[in-house]
Amino acid sequence: MLYVVGFGSGSRENMTLEAEKIILKSDIIVGYTAYTDILKKYFPDKEYYSTGMRQERERVIYALENSKKKTVSLVCSGDSSVYGMAGLAIELSINYPDVDIEIISGVTSALSGGAVLGSPLGHDFTVISLSDLLTPWDKIIRRIEYASISDCVIVIYNPSSKKRADYLSRACDMIMMYRNPDTVCGTVRNIGREGQESRILTLSELKNTAVDMFTTVFIGNSETKVINGRMVTPRGYKINE
Amino acid sequence: MLYVVGFGSGSRENMTLEAEKIILKSDIIVGYTAYTDILKKYFPDKEYYSTGMRQERERVIYALENSKKKTVSLVCSGDSSVYGMAGLAIELSINYPDVDIEIISGVTSALSGGAVLGSPLGHDFTVISLSDLLTPWDKIIRRIEYASISDCVIVIYNPSSKKRADYLSRACDMIMMYRNPDTVCGTVRNIGREGQESRILTLSELKNTAVDMFTTVFIGNSETKVINGRMVTPRGYKINE
Numbered sequence: 080m081l082y083v084v085g086f087g088s089g090s091r092e093n094m095t096l097e098a099e100k101i102i103l104k105s106d107i108i109v110g111y112t113a114y115t116d117i118l119k120k121y122f123p124d125k126e127y128y129s130t131g132m133r134q135e136r137e138r139v140i141y142a143l144e145n146s147k148k149k150t151v152s153l154v155c156s157g158d159s160s161v162y163g164m165a166g167l168a169i170e171l172s173i174n175y176p177d178v179d180i181e182i183i184s185g186v187t188s189a190l191s192g193g194a195v196l197g198s199p200l201g202h203d204f205t206v207i208s209l210s211d212l213l214t215p216w217d218k219i220i221r222r223i224e225y226a227s228i229s230d231c232v233i234v235i236y237n238p239s240s241k242k243r244a245d246y247l248s249r250a251c252d253m254i255m256m257y258r259n260p261d262t263v264c265g266t267v268r269n270i271g272r273e274g275q276e277s278r279i280l281t282l283s284e285l286k287n288t289a290v291d292m293f294t295t296v297f298i299g300n301s302e303t304k305v306i307n308g309r310m311v312t313p314r315g316y317k318i319n320e
Numbered sequence: 321m322l323y324v325v326g327f328g329s330g331s332r333e334n335m336t337l338e339a340e341k342i343i344l345k346s347d348i349i350v351g352y353t354a355y356t357d358i359l360k361k362y363f364p365d366k367e368y369y370s371t372g373m374r375q376e377r378e379r380v381i382y383a384l385e386n387s388k389k390k391t392v393s394l395v396c397s398g399d400s401s402v403y404g405m406a407g408l409a410i411e412l413s414i415n416y417p418d419v420d421i422e423i424i425s426g427v428t429s430a431l432s433g434g435a436v437l438g439s440p441l442g443h444d445f446t447v448i449s450l451s452d453l454l455t456p457w458d459k460i461i462r463r464i465e466y467a468s469i470s471d472c473v474i475v476i477y478n479p480s481s482k483k484r485a486d487y488l489s490r491a492c493d494m495i496m497m498y499r500n501p502d503t504v505c506g507t508v509r510n511i512g513r514e515g516q517e518s519r520i521l522t523l524s525e526l527k528n529t530a531v532d533m534f535t536t537v538f539i540g541n542s543e544t545k546v547i548n549g550r551m552v553t554p555r556g557y558k559i560n561e
Contacts, residue, residue, distance in 0.1 A: 085431075087336065095427060096340065097333035135557055158431045158441070165435070166442035166552045173547065184427050184435040186336060190326075190399045194406070194425040200399070201407035202455070203463055205446040205472060213556030214443070218471070222444055225470035229463040231446060306414065311407045315454030316376055 081146035081178055083168050085159035085185020086114070088271030091121050093186050101183060102152050109142040110154040111135075117272070118154060133212075139167050146178045157187040162208055162236060189234040192267035192295040195277045197309025199265060199297045204232035209239070209246045216246075223250050227257040232303065232312055235296040239289070247296065251286035254298060258282060263299040265310045266290055279310050322387035322419055324409050326400035326426020327355070329512030332362050334427050342424060343393050350383040351395040352376075358513075359395060374453075380408050387419045398428040403449055403477060430475040433508035433536040436518045438550025440506060440538045445473035450480070450487045457487075464491050468498040473544065473553055476537040480530070488537065492527035495539060499523065504540040506551045507531055520551050 082101045087093030102108060107126045108118055115129040128145075130138045142153040155163035165182045172180055193200045205226040209219060226233045233254070238247045254262075260283035267277040268291070280288065282298060290296060303312040323342045328334030343349060348367045349359055356370040369386075371379045383394040396404035406423045413421055434441045446467040450460060467474045474495070479488045495503075501524035508518040509532070521529065523539060531537060544553040 090338075092338035092341070093336055093425070095328065095334055095336055097331075099337065100333065158427075158434075160434050160439040160441045161431070161445075162442075162555065163439075165439035166554055167557050169438055169547050169550050169552050170554065170557075182435040182439060184334070184431040186399075186425050186427055187431060190402070190425040190428060193399075193401050194423040197410055198401040198404075198406035198423060200401045201403075203446070203448045203460075204402075205444070205467070207444045207472075219444075222470040222472060225466040226446070226472075229466035230459070231448075231463060231467075306410050309410050311410050313407055313411065314403065316408050316411075 080150050081142055081153060081168065081180045082151070082183055083153045083155070083159040083163070083165040083180065084183040085155050085157055085163060086118065087157065087186040088188060088191035089117050089156060090271030093191055093271050095185060098183055098185060102154070104150060105152040106149040107145055108152050108154055109138060114154055114156050135164065135167060136171070139164060139171050142168065143171060143175045143178055147175070158185045159183055161187045161206065188236070188270050188295045192270045193297065195267045195270060195275070196265040196279065196297060197311050199232055199299060199303065199310045199312050201312040201314045202232060202300060204234060206234045206236065208236040209243070209250060210237040211243065220250065220253055223253050227254045230300045232300050233298040235298070237292060238294055238296045240292050247290060248286050251282060255282060255286070258301065263303040263305055263310055265297040266294050268294040270295065279305055279308070321391050322383055322394060322409065322421045323392070323424055324394045324396065324400040324404070324406040324421065325424040326396050326398055326404060326428070327359065328398065328427040329429060329432035330358050330397060331512035334432055334512050336426060339424055339426060343395070345391060346393040347390040348386055348392050349395055350379060350392060355395055355397050376405065376408060377412070380405055380412050383409065384412060384416045384419055388416070399426045400424055402428045402447065429477070429511050429536045433511045434538065436508045436511060436516070437506040437520065437538060438552050440473055440540060440544065440551045440553050442553040442555045443473060443541060445475060447475045447477065449477040450484070450491060451478040452484065461491065461494055464494050468495045471541045473541050474539040476539070478533060479535055479537045481533050488531060489527050492523060496523060499542065503542070504544040504546055504551055506538040507535050509535040511536065520546055520549070
């Protein structure tokens with residue numbers, strides 16, 4: 080039996096009761112090294128198998144092979160589908176007709192990071208990854224453009240890496256074609272983990288801010304504001320009646 | 321102290337460890353009647369205060385008033401920000417300078433419903449509510465249009481109500497201007513609750529399907545497919561190597 084488990088931000092408390100229960104009953108925990116390192120702190124007595132970045136296919140096949148006879152958790156931070164391993168596990172499972180797969184949802188960083196900032200996701204929003212490893216940049220920037228035009232809150236995953244240090248800045252340039260430079264934005268780094276830090280800033284400040292791959296970026300819509308140091312996108316309720 | 325708590329889909333297991341802990345330590349649980357009814361099953365010994373729909377402002381003020389001297393959980397299904405009460409609580413808290421507020425994230429139905437269907441959110445996605453109580457329809461349909469052009473997966477919340485029975489059908493018409501009628505779609509009703517049901521269907525079938533307000537709707541992107549009865553949006557990993 081294979082469970083693909085999203086374990087949330089990385090704090091133990093952000094995990095669902097279901098994720099914890101399934102990890103506890105699993106024979107092997109399989110995942111990217113940075114993720115299994117987090118879980119080892121909470122579940123030190125389990126058996127782990129981990130591989131590095133860009134070894135996703137090999138990791139999923141290992142999990143499927145072992146699921147024939149054992150209970151395996153293939154773990155992802157956040158949710159198991161959002162830029163996670165659930166899709167790849169289902170795709171590769173066609174070669175493992177006897178293996179049952181269950182997908183276990185989790186709190187993705189748009190939500191856990193949003194709670195740190197306040198309530199940036201109070202209205203319609205778009206989640207876009209700036210990683211161009213598997214998606215052409217043209218398609219990414221086009222999605223940024225249309226989300227900007229439609230005044231959706233935009234949450235950016237994987238905003239930066241060594242090879243693409245200027246991607247967030249280029250995304251901000253595109254957004255500023257349609258949205259005010261004073262638009263309220265936020266960044267959250269190491270959500271739920273040691274050294275968590277967050278910042279609220281304007282879109283034009285964000286353009287000139289260096290962020291790393293452990294950061295999730297929030298770009299408000301035209302109504303997003305700062306209240307008592309928190310980023311809030313109103314749903315539209317009347318406040319004064 | 322006021323906590324605004326997202327408790328996930330409604331199954332106890334979809335709750336985070338943190339949400340459970342905070343509800344257990346709260347003196348009063350405040351929420352929409354349908355939500356407190358769910359929590360009463362899991363936490364029968366707590367004190368509850370509930371009000372009906374469209375009484376959000378009054379409910380939040382009750383929670384803030386009581387937070388001066390007590391520990392209060394203002395509860396929302398799913399996440400506490402995504403069409404939830406977190407934003408309104410922060411907005412109204414300017415009149416309660418002595419009340420501390422903490423926002424507790426949860427698994428929103430895009431994620432919990434996605435896990436039921438398979439892995440529809442394997443790539444960039446947009447969450448849009450079709451409720452026009454607080455947002456003009458023109459703005460909603462424009463967001464649907466831009467999400468369609470940019471080939472994002474679209475998750476639709478509040479797809480229907482008595483007064484707007486044809487909104488989902490009109491949204492499908494708009495999407496079909498840019499996306500194939502055979503696009504893979506999914507619906508999940510009563511996620512994590514009694515009577516949970518899900519269906520995978522094409523966009524043209526979805527257009528002619530009646531759904532209710534307890535349903536979350538998923539519209540795939542151009543690469544979304546059905547694998548072993550599951551809806552999967554690939555991230556783009558090479559499967560055959």
